[in-house]
Amino acid sequence: MERRVVEDHGTRWVQDAVGKVLTARAVVDDHGTVTGWNEGAERLLGYTPAQVLGRPAASLLAEEPPAGELAALSALPRWHGTLALRHRGGHRLDARVLAHHRVPEDGDAAAGDWLLVSAVEAGAGRGAGAEAETETDKADAVAMTVAEATTAAQHPHPHPHPDPKSDDALVRLGFHDSPCCAISVYDMDLRFRRSSRLGQDALGLSDDDMRGLRLADVLADDPAAEKVERAMRLALETGEPQYVENRARAPGETREHAWSVHVYRLRDPDGRVLGVASAGHDMTEQHWARTRLQLIAEATTRIGRTLDVTRTAEELADVVVPELADFVSVDLLTSLDTLPDWPAEALTANGSLTLRRIAHQSVYPGSPEAVAAPGEVEEYPERSPAVESIRAGRAVLYRMNERTIVDWVAQHPVRSSRIRDFGFHSAITAPLSARGATLGIVVFARHRNPDPFQADDLVLAEELAARAAVCIDNARRYTRERRTAVTLQHSLLPQRLPEQSAVEVASRYLPAGARAGVGGDWFDVIPLSGARVALVVGDVVGHGVHAAATMGRLRTAVRTLADIDLPPDELLTHLDDLVGRLAMEAEGARRPPEDGEIAGDVGATCLYAVYDPVSRRCTLARAGHPPPVVVSPEGTVELLDVPAGPPLGLGGLPFEATETELPEGSLLALYTDGLIDSRDRDVDDGLSRLGRTLARPVGSLDVLCDRVLADVLPQQPADDVALLVARTRALKADRVAAWDVAPDPAAVANARKSALCQLDTWGLTDASFVTELIVSELVTNAVRHAEPPIQLRLIHDTSLICEVSDASSTAPHMRRARTYDEGGRGLLLVAQLSRSWGTRQTGKGKTIWAEQTVDPG
Structure with missing residues (x-):
């Protein structure tokens, strides 16, 4: 390989001889057989590869070394010394040899081999005193150049009357005995010429052992040597100093050293390039x-x-x-x-x-x-x-x-x-x-x-x-x-959904991942009067035990408000007041929250729906919650347009309910935003996925819930997920009977008669006595104290429900009658005879109802 070196002051082009074969290399396996032989080895001893490969290495020796010494070599990582070799021409040749013991990666030393290297020119000149002296003089001259440069840098103002001989000795000592820098000098062929004492210690070899070898020969198969030699070539080419950091372990050392190496070109006072030098600082501790x-x-x-x-x-x-x-x-x-x-x-x-x-x-x-x-x-x-x-x-x-x-x-x-x-x-x-x-x-x-x-x-x-x-x-x-929050969360959620005939339901709850923690999502199914059912899904702001506890309080409040049959919009209004009070308690604030501000760290969203299987009407209201998805029996997917309403806790803003008719077999899906919202996609994409999944035919609602979580849920949900899916049912017309009642006391008897006839048609004659008393009491109260129109309705579901509706908004209340009172015992009698009773407000008045258990047969 030829490379040019630019020199100043009339210097010449020089040939880079790095590519020349100036090092003899031979490989000897563990059996002592020569397995490798390069051109340099041929130049040194005169044998071609064909004449040497496969021969015992001992046949190349002019003098047999002691047997005990050879046995000890197998335990060494490296050996160096002088060997008496036999040239092909028959004469003896004393050569300085450096041998590297190469062990495979599995650590089996017995399977390794030895790489032997020797400088061709130095080896060929052994015994010729004049030439050896010339090599030493060259090395001293280059070393003097390095030492003088180092001394001048350290002492910019020399003594005015220096002694030349004394200065030469000081320069050599300054180069050789540097305690903090390992300095090595190389010729134009990148061959060792001289090193400081620290440099010799770092490499574990003397100048005589290394002279004529390259760094890659001394550190065989070490990437650090290749890095430094590349820096040397760049320094020779460009004249620019190079800097290299590397890590290397000297043979025999157990600890690796970190070196900071500066490489620079050497020139004499006339500008001629003499070689290159490296100055290495041991940075092991700093490294x-x-x-x-x-x-x-x-x-x-x-x-x-x-x-x-x-x-x-x-x-x-x-x-x-x-x-x-x-x-x-x-x-x-x-x-x-x-x-x-x-x-x-x-x-x-x-x-x-x-x-x-x-x-x-x-x-x-x-x-x-x-x-x-x-x-x-x-x-x-x-x-x-x-x-x-x-x-x-x-x-x-x-x-x-x-x-x-x-x-x-x-x-x-x-x-x-x-x-x-x-x-x-x-x-x-x-x-x-x-x-x-x-x-x-x-x-x-x-x-x-x-x-x-x-x-x-x-x-x-x-x-x-x-x-x-x-x-x-x-x-x-x-x-x-x-674990505490999850336990609390699950204990506050429905352990099993109640039995009712209005809808077929299935649900899923999935806590958030480890970072977010358990949140306050919940769902509920609440049976209501008149065979109706309430479906609820909510989401409390925040995560952890506090959010779970708040969820439990809100769920209890919703069930309590549902028990008094409040319409969805009114129920959310009361729930909004409760969340506001909880927020004020949480932050200990005395001032009410300003408009648009959620007080404290308590807030929630909620969707409340009431479905009536008799009329197949569904009334819904939501407070900042995602809208429900409805799938018709034909498979049409619709996102119900329910007025959003503000999140719970803002206070002072109204909620609006909407009513829609759901054909029998319709699918209604209520969910929290953790199902459709994520960092990787927007809400619209989540809703689109949800709609497509709900529209696919499925055998059961439980399977549908699993499919929704698998297809719609983000890979890494950041929030809790609550899902409630309901398939609507309709109560058959022959299970409902209704009569208009005239506002006349005489009409009470006709009402009792009509009710008994209907019970006979349904085969519920065993309930005739109790039903007759309930109908008589409720109709009599409506005739006496309410306003027309009055209506009596019987519903035969899993229980028998008796309802009396009127146009008065005044709700009756039960009181304890005194001993001689002639009235006041009617509602007490109804409460004792029925399983439950109550009243609910309607758009045109109120309805009083009583429910009694009947034999399923």
């Missing part, structure tokens, strides 16, 4: 300090992103592998399973520790080093590292060859085999403690990374464990609170 800070910063952002204990433990394991440890395990106290509400005792009475594996991670897929699987329980004896760490309340570092560790591991065959098979050499146990409570233990271990844990790693592990412990405790506390 690891920066790495630890980065790891802590990463842990801060990655650990605790969810409020899930298991996921938080997994996040800790993901952060530390492989940056800090090759294997990590996170275990929590089993006592936390049964005592989630207060700090549990970590150690048992006998000093042992029982832990449940929550998560682990490894540099190997599947974590084959793990002794326990996630969810399994293990007991650690008194003197085990986990117990000692929790007892000390701090992280503990230990080596696997320590006597206490060896004795403990010997009691556990599986753990012993894992340590032996994977080569664990050091570990750290750190307690997980937060807010004065011990939660568990985290174990950091190394096996693939040859560097044992140091004291700084101990501090880092303790910091990471402390941060993770707080996040795990937060997740644990949230889980406990969420």
Whole structure:
């Protein structure tokens, strides 16, 4: 490869000889057979590859080395020295040889080979004193250039009368003995010429061992060498200093070093380019300090992103592998399973520790080093590292060859085999403690990374464990609170839907995800008088126990207001007043909320619908809630145009009801906004999906509910979801009988007679006596105290309902009659004879009703 170097002051073009074969390379396998031979080796010894490959390497030696010395080489990562070689021409050649022991990734040293390198020109010149002297002089000249430049930079004002000989010695010493910089000088071919003492120590070789070799020869198969050589070539080409950061481990060292390397071109006073130099600063401590800070910063952002204990433990394991440890395990106290509400005792009475594996991670897929699987329980004896760490309340570092560790591991065959098979050499146990409570233990271990844990790693592990412990405790506390809120929520929702014949219903409730927490969504089905039914869906603002408790209060209020048969719009008005009072109580405010303001943090939306199977009419009103969806028996989907109304809690604004006729078999869907709204799509898209899903034929409403959740619900719902689906029924005409009653006392007898005849038609003669008394009392009261028109109606549903309607809005009330009173006992008699009774306001007056149980047969 040819490359040009630009020189100033009349310098010349030079040929880059990096591509020349100036290094002899040979590969010898574990059996001592030559398996690799390059052109440089051919130039050095004269043998072609065909003449050498497959031959014993010992046949190239002019002198057999001692057998004991060769046996010791297999345990070394690298060897260097002088070998007496036999040239093809028959003469002896003493060559400086650097041998690298290359071990495969699986760590089997017996399957490795040796890479032998030697400088061709330096090797060829061994024994020629004049040429060797010339090489040394060249190296000294280049070194002097570097040293002089360094000295001039450090001492810009030299002594006015320097001694030349003394200055030369000082310059050489300044280059050679630099305590903070590893300086190496290379010629135009990027071959070593001279290094400072620190540079020789960093590479583990002397100048004589490296002279004539490239950095890639000295650090075989090391990417760091390639990076530095690329920087050298750029420095030669452009003349611009280059900067490289790399990490490398010198042969024989167990710890990797971080280097900051400056590379610059060398020129003599006449401007001729002599070579290139590298000045490396050992930045290992600064590098690891920066790495630890980065790891802590990463842990801060990655650990605790969810409020899930298991996921938080997994996040800790993901952060530390492989940056800090090759294997990590996170275990929590089993006592936390049964005592989630207060700090549990970590150690048992006998000093042992029982832990449940929550998560682990490894540099190997599947974590084959793990002794326990996630969810399994293990007991650690008194003197085990986990117990000692929790007892000390701090992280503990230990080596696997320590006597206490060896004795403990010997009691556990599986753990012993894992340590032996994977080569664990050091570990750290750190307690997980937060807010004065011990939660568990985290174990950091190394096996693939040859560097044992140091004291700084101990501090880092303790910091990471402390941060993770707080996040795990937060997740644990949230889980406990969420479990409480879910339990409360489910206890306040209908445990089962009541029996009624107006509609067929199915429902679903789905709590929000872990981050949002349980909300205040609810639904209800409330049987009403006259065989009617009320369908309710609501949503309380906020999440957690407070929202669930507020939901329970509102649901109770709705049932109470429905029990007195308030129309939907009036019911929402009363509910709006209640929410306003709850909001004021919550914030402790004395002033009423201003217009358009929801007081405190209490607010809600609600949709209330009443369906009458006799008239097949449905009356609806909503307070800031999504409108219902109706699917006709023919499959037509319609979004009912119900006036929106303000959310509950604003106060002072009216609600408006709308009435629509629903044919028998119509499908009515009530839901909360968590079903159709999400961050990933708008409400219109959710409504469109809901309509398409409801329109598809389905066998049962339960299956339909499941299909709606599967097709419409967002992938990650941010809010609770309540869904109530009802299919309307109609009461047959022959199950309803009605008569107009004249405002005349004589008409009471006719009313009783008509009612008894209808009971006979329905086959309910057993109820004749009670029904006759109820009809007589209710019609008599209407004739005497109400206004016409008066109507009597009997409804035969699952029960027998007797209704008397009139045009008066005055509602009767039951009172206790005194001993000699002639009246006042009618309603008391009706209450005693019927299962329930009541009154409801209508658009034209009121209706008094009484319901009695009849035999289903």
